[in-house]
Amino acid sequence: MVQSGVGRRRRPVLPRLWHFVSFGAPGVLVYLCFVLAPIGISVAYSLTDYNPFSPPAEFTGLENYLLLLADDQFLTALWVTSVLTLIVVIVPNLAGLGVALLLDKRGGLYNALRSVFFTPVILSSVVVSIIWTRLLDNEGPLNQALRALGVDDPPGWLSDPDLALYSLASIVCWQMLGFCVVVYLAGLQGVPAELLEAAEIDGAGPVRRFRAVTWPLLAPSLTINTVVLLISAFKTYDYVKVITNGGPGSGATATIAFNVLQTGFDANHVGYASAMAVVMLVIVASVTAVVLKLLQRREVDL
Template sequence: MATDVVTAPTPERADRSKVPTRRRRKPILPRVWHFASFGAPGVLIYLCFVMAPILISFGYSLTNYNPFNPPTKFVGLENYKNLFSDETFLTALWVTTVLTLIVVIVPNVLGLGIALLLDKKGWLYNALRTVFFTPVILSSVVVSIIWQKLLDDQGPVNQALRAFGVEHPPGWLSDPDIALYSVASIVCWQMLGFCVVVYLAGLQGVPAELLEAAEIDGAGPWRRFRAVTWPLLAPSLTINTVVMLISAFKTYDYVKVITNGGPGSGTTATIAFNVLATGLDANHAGYASAMAVVMLTIVAVVTTIVLQFLRKREVDL
């Protein structure tokens, strides 16, 4: 008698094509090596020429290091405490602050105005752009020597004023009340071309369609500038402000060549000038290092605050 064989139903096989397959991650070692081969040179240069000097300077600032008067002793924060009761350093801080404010504001305002005037096509405007940018590529020492001769008490500027009837022309570099503003004006003169070029680049990026639409809506030149052009120049303002701020705060060469910190007692001496004078002329390297660390801290903090504010303004606009 034949018997029926009953087989249990087999479960349906899963369709393997529908099962997501996990991608194999590439080995991490080749990726690290790829990054290191391209990034290592730049990182090494940064560590050797930026971070190492900063750390060494900070280490010296905690000592009384004087290369010609050993031994070197650890003094902790004594140098920093003395700084903020040192009239010379406080005066230099005030001088640097005034100089920085002038150099940040004046080239930005004048540079924007000149850029608006030169934002046209033609060989004349191209030539004027070259004229305004030429001082930027000159050495600051050369510029300082030229202006020192021009602004001397018996120099061409005062001779011209006497020819126009001014009996007692100002002592541009010999009067303690004027000398700082004369130095700041020279720095502004050289940096003006940089601001002009950056603003010109920003103006050329303003879409003509927006200006035409605003003009059709009845907006005048000032209204078009305030509502269309100025908001789109926010990145240019950020670049110019940060560059001028850093450049002005570390001003040394102009002061050294033009006034040597005078006239009088430190009327034009900046922090950078005092750092080198204290460290190289007086050989108090530990105290000078403390000045340099404080200057670096101030520049880093102020630059960060200004940069964050201007970037936030770019986003809001």
């Protein structure tokens, strides 16, 4: 056997590098311009007292971050955002799983019901907010129905500081329910029928089959829903702006995102608002990373 004295020549690196750059550059540029650059600018602003109407900005270091620790309005917004996020993560997940189990059947009726549940997801959050504002108004259809049933003093769903946050969370949950249903339905349809049949042959009932077979295989669906709901709830702004404008009372429904925009665009304290935004980014990124890590541990490799 004759061996060639010359080994296989390697392709030049430069053409391969240019090929990679030509395909990857557009996406990288979009990411740099619309994600990394705004984050960097916000961090820079957060270290100053920047106000667009009273330049120049002075470097203040970590002063804005130290002020946040003693700012009752910010701490209240952090609490409101945390409660809202907790509700929005738990309720649509549980309700979506239940609805998905009911709709995991064949037939035109079930296909129509899936469309009905998913319709709120494609609606604008502003449209949803306006509709529910009318429904939950003190003189709205819900309270009118309660009066017709004999309730003399129906609740002020959006005017009572003790109820407004939970009413707001219910509206967000209602719109996000359809998303969770679709994700769980996709997960249910991916469960191998032979595993369920084998469990049934072994004598497992419906509850046992769900706990031992279906639920573990829905781990990826749970991860997707939880992460999406977590991020969506923590940056809630439009619902608050349209429905309650941060009220009633003193910030009963004001989230961090709402305070960021109010402080930055209404009060023109861009430096302080940027510090709020950076803190919110750190919190969301940290919590999401921890939740993602914990949920991925229980995912089943099919």
